[in-house]
Amino acid sequence: MSEKLLMKGNEALGEAALKAGCSLYFAYPITPQSELPEYLSRRMPELGRVFLQAESEIAAINMVYGAAGAGARVMTSSSSPGISLKQEGISYIAAAELPCVIVNMSRGGPGLGSIQPAQSDYFQATKGGGHGDYHLIVLAPASAQEIVDLTTLAFDLADQYRIPVMIMGDGLLGQMMEPVSFPDRTNEKLPEKPWATTGYKGDRPRNVINSLELQPERLEAHNHKLQEKYADIIATQKRSEEYLTDDADIVVVAFGTVARICRSAIDMAREKGIKAGLFRPITLWPFPDEALARLAEKERIFMSVEMSCGQMVEDIKLAVQCRRPVHFFGRVGGIVPAPEEILAEIEKQVAGRCEA
Numbered sequence: 001m002s003e004k005l006l007m008k009g010n011e012a013l014g015e016a017a018l019k020a021g022c023s024l025y026f027a028y029p030i031t032p033q034s035e036l037p038e039y040l041s042r043r044m045p046e047l048g049r050v051f052l053q054a055e056s057e058i059a060a061i062n063m064v065y066g067a068a069g070a071g072a073r074v075m076t077s078s079s080s081p082g083i084s085l086k087q088e089g090i091s092y093i094a095a096a097e098l099p100c101v102i103v104n105m106s107r108g109g110p111g112l113g114s115i116q117p118a119q120s121d122y123f124q125a126t127k128g129g130g131h132g133d134y135h136l137i138v139l140a141p142a143s144a145q146e147i148v149d150l151t152t153l154a155f156d157l158a159d160q161y162r163i164p165v166m167i168m169g170d171g172l173l174g175q176m177m178e179p180v181s182f183p184d185r186t187n188e189k190l191p192e193k194p195w196a197t198t199g200y201k202g203d204r205p206r207n208v209i210n211s212l213e214l215q216p217e218r219l220e221a222h223n224h225k226l227q228e229k230y231a232d233i234i235a236t237q238k239r240s241e242e243y244l245t246d247d248a249d250i251v252v253v254a255f256g257t258v259a260r261i262c263r264s265a266i267d268m269a270r271e272k273g274i275k276a277g278l279f280r281p282i283t284l285w286p287f288p289d290e291a292l293a294r295l296a297e298k299e300r301i302f303m304s305v306e307m308s309c310g311q312m313v314e315d316i317k318l319a320v321q322c323r324r325p326v327h328f329f330g331r332v333g334g335i336v337p338a339p340e341e342i343l344a345e346i347e348k349q350v351a352g353r354c355e356a
Helices: 009-019 035-046 057-069 080-085 087-095 122-126 144-161 171-175 216-236 256-271 289-295 313-320 339-355
Strands: 005-008 024-027 050-053 074-078 100-106 137-139 164-170 177-180 240-243 250-253 276-281 283-285 301-306 326-330
Touching (some): 005 009, 009 035, 009 164, 024 035, 057 074, 057 087, 057 100, 080 087, 100 144, 122 283, 137 144, 144 177, 144 216, 164 256, 171 256, 240 289, 250 256, 250 339, 256 276, 276 289, 289 313, 301 313, 313 326, 326 339
Parallel strands (some): 024 050, 024 074, 074 100, 100 164, 250 301, 301 326
Antiparallel strands (some): 240 276
């Protein structure tokens, strides 16, 4: 690791992508992720790499499609409405089994909403926002350092599985400044990509990148192949973090920025004698259901805290298999919940359990 630098989350993500070998970046500015393209517009020419501000989000994702097909490590980024515009291209890329990294620094919605932070793109990211049966690996950092670490992981997983990987943050995480250090990957060799369309010289079969298959039997076989890959990812790539869950009577489930706020609320609850703990999904897809299910083996309350109207609740209910009560507390419209609000909700749920 290098010495620590004080950087904004968006800028730290850009530098981490460069150190991970990202050679092309295509995007269109939108708040609150605009510092990322601004940073890369300066850094990539210094390194002899390609930065291009596309004429639209749709153009940007299709440029990613072409670059990924040629075997490059490539990235795009946007915020909620811009990600919506990219969905058709993301579906094409997933179907063509191409590796790339997509960043969403989420903002309030629906529609144009606001430029304030939100987590209401959870369904879009984890349930396949475009058409067809496909998935993205979705990583949810909770600090600037974790942005760095998960950006590095995102490029590696994308190449390993030939799949788009999304880094899902929020406007607050992208804007806050924290000390970060970067891994030294100077001597690491990027993986070979014999499937890429790098030019045909007659010494191998032609490589064809495509997402169109008019023969139903062949398309069905391709879908089954994709599902086998997703099953492997589900079996091996679930990530989560726990805090004070061993003796907890109530387990708060939260990701990203909100998880940090919940951690403060849990410390406050502990000071009041309330046994509260935190479960933080790091992979939103695949959701770390098995780790959460183990916590449900004991009699305890679960509470999802989100900057949305409760989009993660159904995954929590599926994980605990309806054996335990699952409550919800959230703020929307770009409002970030305060630790005191979350503490009050913890106290309410615990009191309700005692009365029952």
